[in-house]
Amino acid sequence: MLTFPPSMWVANxxxxxxxxxxxxxxxxxxxxMVVWVWVGEPRRWLRRFAVVALGVVIAxxxxxxxxxxxxxxxxxxxxxxxxxxxFFCMTVAIALFVSRSWNALSSSPVDDAxxxxxxxxxxxxxxxxxxxxATMRHSGAxxxxxxxxxxxxxxxxxxxxxxxxVHFVHRVGxxxxxxxxxxxxxxxWRWHKSRRELVSPALVVLVxxxxxxxxxxxxxxxxxxxxxxxxxxxxxxLVLTTSLVLTLRSWQIRLAECVSSxxx
Numbered sequence: 001m002l003t004f005p006p007s008m009w010v011a012n013x014x015x016x017x018x019x020x021x022x023x024x025x026x027x028x029x030x031x032x033m034v035v036w037v038w039v040g041e042p043r044r045w046l047r048r049f050a051v052v053a054l055g056v057v058i059a060x061x062x063x064x065x066x067x068x069x070x071x072x073x074x075x076x077x078x079x080x081x082x083x084x085x086x087f088f089c090m091t092v093a094i095a096l097f098v099s100r101s102w103n104a105l106s107s108s109p110v111d112d113a114x115x116x117x118x119x120x121x122x123x124x125x126x127x128x129x130x131x132x133x134a135t136m137r138h139s140g141a142x143x144x145x146x147x148x149x150x151x152x153x154x155x156x157x158x159x160x161x162x163x164x165x166v167h168f169v170h171r172v173g174x175x176x177x178x179x180x181x182x183x184x185x186x187x188x189w190r191w192h193k194s195r196r197e198l199v200s201p202a203l204v205v206l207v208x209x210x211x212x213x214x215x216x217x218x219x220x221x222x223x224x225x226x227x228x229x230x231x232x233x234x235x236x237x238l239v240l241t242t243s244l245v246l247t248l249r250s251w252q253i254r255l256a257e258c259v260s261s262x263x264x
Contacts, residue, residue: 023061030057033094045259046097053090060087074138081134085127085240092241096248101197109252110195116254118187119247122180126240129173133236136166142224145171148217174213181209181243188246201246208239 001020009017030053037050063080070076096102136142141163151157151171157164185202192198212235219225219232248255 020064023064027057027061030054030091033091037094037098041098043097043259046094049090049097050094053087053094056083056087056090060084072138074135077138078131078134081138082131085130085237088237089241089244092244093248096245102252105197105252106256109256110192110198110250111253112191112250115184115187115192115198115250116247118180118184119243119250122177122184123240123243123247125173125177125180126236126243129170129177130236130240132166132170132173133233136163136170137229137233139163139166141166142229143220146220148220171216174216177239178209178213181205181239184246197249198246201242201249205239205242205246208235208242211235212239 001017001024004017034050034054038047041047041050060080060083063076063083067073067076067080136144139162144161144163144167145151145157147153151168152159157168160168185206188195188198188202212232215228215232215235218228222228
C-alpha cells in the first residue's frame with residue numbers, strides 16, 4: 001500500500017487510497033499514544049483504556065478490509081461507520097481525561113443525578129441517530145425523500161417503503177435530538193450556569209446541532225453533493241463527541257468513586 005505509485009492516484013482510486021493512508025497514520029498515532037500513556041500515566045485504568053482504544057482501531061482496520069474484500073456489503077459498511085465513531089469517542093475521552101481541566105476539577109466535580117441521566121440519554125440518542133444515518137447512506141436511501149423540509153410536499157410521507165422509512169426515522173430523530181440537546185442545555189444553564197466546564201459544551205453542541213440540521217437539508221437539496229454530504233458526516237461526529245464531553249463531565253464524580261473503590 002505504501003509503495004502504490006502516485007501516477008495511479010486517479011478518480012475514485014485517489015479517495016480510497018488516501019483513506020487507507022490516513023487510516024494507517026491514525027493506527028500509528030494510536031500506537032504512539034498507547035506507549036506514551038503507559039510510560040507517563042500513573043492511572044492504571046487509563047492505561048488499560050488506551051489499550052482498548054488500540055484494539056478498537058485494529059478492529060476498525062479489519063472491518064475496512066472486509067468492506068473492500070466483499071465489495072461494500074451494507075451491514076459491514078454500517079459496522080465500519082459505527083465503530084469509527086466509537087474509536088473517535090474513545091480518543092476524545094482520553095484527551096479529556098489527561099487534560100489539565102479534568103485534573104483540576106477532580107476535587108470539586110458536579111454531583112447531579114438528573115444531569116447524568118439527561119446527558120447520557122442524549123449522547124446515546126445521538127449515537128443511534130448516527131447509526132440510522134449510516135444505514136440510510138449505505139442502503140442508498142439518502143434521497144428516498146427528495147425534498148426538504150417537507151416530505152413529498154407535505155408534513156408526512158404520502159407513501160412508504162424501506163428506504164423512505166429509514167430516511168423518515170432519520171429526520172424525526174434529528175428533531176428528537178434537537179429537543180434533547182436543547183433541554184439539556186437549558187437544564188445546565190438553570191442549575192449549573194457557574195460551571196464553565198458544563199456550560200461551554202452544552203452551548204457548543206447546540207450550535208453544532210443547528211449546523212448539522214442545515215447540512216442535512218443541504219445534503220438532500222444538493223442531491224447528496226459529496227462535499228456537503230461529507231460535512232454532514234463530520235458534523236454528526238462533532239455533535240456526538242461534544243455531547244460525550246458533557247456526559248463525562250457529569251459523570252466525573254462517579255468515575256472517581258469507581259476508580260477509588262477498585263484501587264482499595
